[in-house]
Amino acid sequence: MNLERITEKLNILADAAKYDVSCASSGSKRKNENKGLGNASNGICHSYTEDGRCVSLLKILLTNHCIFDCAYCVSRKSNDIKRAAFTVQEVVDLTINFYRRNYIEGLFLSSGIFKDADTTMERLVQVAKKLRTEHKFNGYIHLKSIPGASDELMREAGLYADRLSVNLEMPTEEGLKLLAPDKDRKDMIQPMDFLRNEIIQRAEEKKLFKKAPMFAPAGQSTQVIVGATAIEDDRAILHSANHFYKNFKLKRVYYSGYVPVLADNRLPALNTAVPMVRENRLYQADWLMRFYGFRVNEIVNNDQPHLDLDIDPKLSWALRNMQIFPVDINKADLQVILRVPGIGLLSAQKIVSARKFNRLNWEHIKKLGVAVNRARYFITCNSNAYERRDLTGTRIKQFILAESQSKYLKNKPDQLSLF
């Protein structure tokens, strides 16, 4: 191995891939049944970058040569940067050797578009095929589906990969026209549509014939860039996300705060801060839609086109809907408890279990993991102490903010402790 050359390639091609924020390696249940190497289950973060993001996969581009010129992308044709390309074998060797040392859960392979969509996609598929067939590799593989590649190649990709994704990048069609004039939104929607149908059909087959091959068992995801244009407000972004969850059965939508890397008068200036708080609020809103039973209209609408930056979207919703509160923690339905600020999924379930034994008081609730400093304004329990008195939403917001200044106002996104 020519270490110097490989190191250089790795530096260039990992650097170019890092703006793709998806690093999930979960959702697949590929088992190690052939006594080969690896398995895919819940997904492990093997390390964390100094900016606190999970490192789970070897995330690289096959090449950063690209025939397109998307304004927001470092690899765009007109950008004067060092270019490099891995061979198929080089990617395979890196993946296997990193995996054996427990550095990673698998591979996330994307690429600039060299020559044309099909040639690029074909090369990505080769890597996955080699890993699965020659090395009996059962770890996680996420392939980028190249917009415009043929159905045939997509189908083959689905046979080897756990997850496929097409990045929409711009949440709306107008945004895309403005910043990526070479790209056609139809070329992105088309493979998503194809994959959705294929995934559904294969899953049906798998139910009937156990031996039927797996097809992209972790489904498909996409990424949208946040804050690259001013035309896309949070309402547009979340409605678009909701549309793709519902109609394309996407597993995840990732929101990536735009990192200014290029000078271009269509984009925010180079010294603009990355919109990290906004990105975090979008993730929180996304969770509310997927796990907490909120409809997108309850979170953003014409009166509320942007998410609050100083408080999370659940608290924000609660303050707009004070007539629903307080709720009695010992009686309310799980669905209602889930809507209380300061109560997460797990605590809500524990509350519902634990109250069968005892009528819960503040002490219990605290022990069950509820953030009482927030929840207390919205609930009653087995105790006379009731905190809300007759506070208005604005007062409550002031109280909560005063108590947790640092937590809310600092630039500190955190995907783990959401509410």
Place this chain on the structure above:
Amino acid sequence: MTTTLVYDGSFEGLLTAVFEVYEHRLEYVKLVKGEWRSIALFDNVMQIVTDESRYGRVLKGLQKKLSPSGMQRLYVAHLSGIDDADSAALGYIRYVFDAQQNIEEDYGNRYVMRVSEIVKMMRREKHRMEAFIRFQKLQDGLFYSVIEPDFNVLPMLIRHFKNRYADQRWMIYDLKRKYGIYYDLHQVEFMEMDFSEGQGAANVISSFTDDEDAYQHLWKNYFKSVNIASRKNTKLHIRHIPKRYWKHLTEKI
């Protein structure tokens, strides 16, 4: 009046203690690990002799009243080696036997709550180890790793690593507790040896395969390249990887 129960610190010993509690209708008890002789000076001390016919009956009774996952949680709590783990387990077991219904989810009870907390800490440490273990390849093909987990989680790691690395020989050694687990392509065995003194570490490094350094170098480079400087957030970084784990992490050395 409190009775002190002196037992051998094993799970079986703990269950035997439960037996004695019911046998002698004890109410307030305190568990002490260790030798009978050194503690026998106090009043009201009872020696627990670990005994299969006794702990077997307790185990059977528990299996009837607890779900399999409830059983497992109890064992995991014991395994932790945390100071009050066995006392919490004892309180938990007594509550199980005294209650009419299944109490596994009664988080209002302090023993149920404490066991649940300990299990949570153990699971967290287990997950951390599954993430932070770094194998180094030796010349004879063995993938070797050293860890210093906060709690005794090695037994909980076996299944994960055996499933995942079925086609390579590997060993994970707990430097704090001075024992390891070794997989020989067929099964996993516990091994006891003392690496902490003498030449152990140096010997290991001199027996790396040729490309071990290369891959460590590549991994460190990768780790550096994926960082986005304009998003730097050291606090969050350290919360995810507390500093005490750094010394065994290739990318942080």
